[in-house]
Amino acid sequence: ITKDDPVVQRLFTGIKEGKRAALAESITLVESTHPKKKAQAQVLLTELLEDAHKSRRRSIKGISSFRIGLSGPPGAGKSTFIEAFGKYLTGQQHKVAVLAVDPSSNTTGGSLLGDKTRMPELSRDMNAYIRPSPSGGTLGGVTRCTNDAVVLCEGAGYDIILIETIGVGQSEYAVADMVDMFVLLIPPAGGDELQGIKKGIVEVADLVVINKSDGDLVPASKRIQAEYISALKFVRPKSNYWTCSVSRISSLTKEGIPELWQKMKEFCEVMSKYGEIEHRRQKQHKVWMWNHIRHSILQLFKEHPAISKHIAYLEHMVAKGAMTPGYAADILLQKFSKNFDDNK
Numbered sequence: 001i002t003k004d005d006p007v008v009q010r011l012f013t014g015i016k017e018g019k020r021a022a023l024a025e026s027i028t029l030v031e032s033t034h035p036k037k038k039a040q041a042q043v044l045l046t047e048l049l050e051d052a053h054k055s056r057r058r059s060i061k062g063i064s065s066f067r068i069g070l071s072g073p074p075g076a077g078k079s080t081f082i083e084a085f086g087k088y089l090t091g092q093q094h095k096v097a098v099l100a101v102d103p104s105s106n107t108t109g110g111s112l113l114g115d116k117t118r119m120p121e122l123s124r125d126m127n128a129y130i131r132p133s134p135s136g137g138t139l140g141g142v143t144r145c146t147n148d149a150v151v152l153c154e155g156a157g158y159d160i161i162l163i164e165t166i167g168v169g170q171s172e173y174a175v176a177d178m179v180d181m182f183v184l185l186i187p188p189a190g191g192d193e194l195q196g197i198k199k200g201i202v203e204v205a206d207l208v209v210i211n212k213s214d215g216d217l218v219p220a221s222k223r224i225q226a227e228y229i230s231a232l233k234f235v236r237p238k239s240n241y242w243t244c245s246v247s248r249i250s251s252l253t254k255e256g257i258p259e260l261w262q263k264m265k266e267f268c269e270v271m272s273k274y275g276e277i278e279h280r281r282q283k284q285h286k287v288w289m290w291n292h293i294r295h296s297i298l299q300l301f302k303e304h305p306a307i308s309k310h311i312a313y314l315e316h317m318v319a320k321g322a323m324t325p326g327y328a329a330d331i332l333l334q335k336f337s338k339n340f341d342d343n344k
């Protein structure tokens with residue numbers, strides 16, 4: 001497959017013209033496991049990256065998009081927030097792409113219905129593009145597709161990319177490794193809620209936002225805000241140029257949203273000025289590469305005929321305590337490398 005491939009050419013032109021159908025089709029292409037489609041996707045992505053590289057050299061600030069990650073416990077109001085925040089941004093002449101990372105998702109690329117009901121107004125907005133999480137089990141697979149989707153959306157001229165985590169677990173960390181700014185959205189619930197939110201995730205946040213700060217919930221929001229402010233005093237800042245702060249907003253009344261955007265822009269300006277965004281992205285690209293390798297090698301390993309037939313038995317022995325995990329791993333690794341050498 002080369003860049004002269006008709007599918008690649010058609011999609012490249014469509015994306016550069018900002019056609020949503022071409023963007024949607026391209027994301028489906030990167031999510032495909034079909035070898036030819038995968039190859040086409042890689043050529044298309046390379047074309048877009050080269051194109052972005054050329055225009056980046058012409059731009060002054062060095063970044064043409066702002067990637068924001070959003071995490072928070074279920075019920076924190078993420079969908080409501082994205083709807084309100086997304087509409088605010090498109091109202092400011094931005095083009096917003098919303099991507100989701102949900103390794104537990106069983107939805108197919110076509111079932112946008114879920115997002116239409118979650119974000120009814122934004123999904124009708126011509127300057128917004130909402131894409132549900134790729135289905136397909138492993139976090140590694142989902143993050144890879146999402147990384148590629150970011151490149152595609154940026155190619156299509158979306159200047160703000162919002163990446164939302166839906167599932168709980170490791171996906172927050174995966175998203176933190178994909179974005180320029182990581183935002184934690186918290187509901188104003190009781191004090192034990194703070195313990196429920198993994199401590200570690202606060203450490204990767206660039207901004208904590210207490211949502212639902214409206215009506216009867218204002219006092220509770222203020223209390224939670226104070227709790228987070230004091231908790232953050234014990235967290236080492238992620239960057240020398242930015243300290244994580246705690247904002248209060250309401251996604252229902254939209255109070256605090258313009259101020260929140262102001263704060264995010266401030267982050268973007270300060271971090272670009274010191275080259276931190278570029279630096280983060282460079283580090284992230286290396287992390288992605290190794291994640292993809294780890295993911296593919298593990299897949300190769302598990303599916304290898306010399307390995308797969310022994311897995312169940314060895315897992316059983318390890319679980320029973322009849323064999324040490326390290327010994328079982330060594331047996332499998334030896335079988336794998338022996339087969340590798342034999343094939344050379």
Ligand code: GDP
Pocket residue numbers: 072073074075076077078079080081211212213214217249250251252253
């Ligand atoms: P998600 O699970 O994080 O996506 O949360 P949702 O966006 O579905 O919101 C969960 C519930 O919280 C819904 O009933 C929303 O109406 C409500 N909610 C979301 N944002 C706000 C807010 O700013 N204020 C109030 N009072 N309720 C909110």
